[in-house]
C-alpha cells in the first residue's frame with residue numbers, strides 16, 4: 391500500500407455546447423460527491439466559454455477546473471488567445487498545455503509549450519503538460535527519445551523549484567487518442583511511464599521527480615482503466631470520450647480507486 395493520491399480527469403475538447411457542458415458539470419458535481427473524503431484529485435477541463443459557470447457549479451466539490459489552452463503572455467496583440475490572468479480570474483486551477491490536438495492540428499511546437507508551462511507556473515496554475523509520440527515515431531523505435539525531448543524542451547524555460555510543485559504530466563500517445571485511436575497495452579504504458587519518471591528525476595532530482603504525477607490518456611475506458619491504473623508510475627488517468635457522461639466518470643473513479651490504493 392502507498393499513500394499517493396489518485397488523479398482522474400477529463401478534457402471535454404469541443405464536444406459539448408455550453409448548455410450541454412452545464413448539464414454535464416451539474417451532474418458531475420452531484421455524482422462525484424461520494425469521493426469527498428477519498429484520497430483522490432478530480433478535475434475537468436471544459437471549453438473556455440463555460441468556465442465562468444463551471445466555477446460556480448463546481449465550487450463546493452473536489453473537482454478542480456482546468457482550461458484547454460492558454461497564451462504565454464498576459465496581455466497584448468494576441469487576437470484569439472486567452473490570458474493566464476483571465477483564467478485565474480475565472481477560478482481556473484489547471485492549464486492544459488500541448489494536448490496532441492494542439493500540437494498536431496494547430497501546429498504548436500515544444501518551444502510554444504515551454505513558454506506556456508513557464509507562464510502557467512508563474513501565475514500559480516498547475517501546468518498539465520501533455521506529451522506523446524506519433525504512430526510513426528513508435529514504429530521506428532524512438533518513443534522514449536520523443537518523450538524525453540518533449541519534456542526537456544517543454545520545461546526548459548521554467549524555474550525548476552516553482553515548476554516541480556506545479557507540474558502534472560499526461561502521457562497520451564497520439565495513435566491512442568480519439569475515435570480512431572488504439573488503446574495502448576498496459577505493459578507499453580508502464581515502459582513509457584518509467585522513461586518519463588526517469589527524465590523528470592534527471593531534471594528535478596530523485597525525490598521531487600518522484601512526486602510529480604504522471605497520467606495516462608488515450609482511449610481509456612471502463613474496460614482497460616483498471617488494468618492501466620495498476621501499472622507502476624501511473625498516478626492517474628486522463629480520459630476523453632469515456633468520461634463525457636458524468637455517471638461514467640464517477641463509475642470509473644469508483645472502479646480504479648481501490649486498485650490504485652492497493653498498489654505498492
Ligand code: PGA
Pocket residue numbers: 401562566567568569571607608609610628629630631632
Ligand atoms: P480519448 O481522448 O479518451 O477520447 O481517446 C483522450 C485525450 O485526448 O485526452
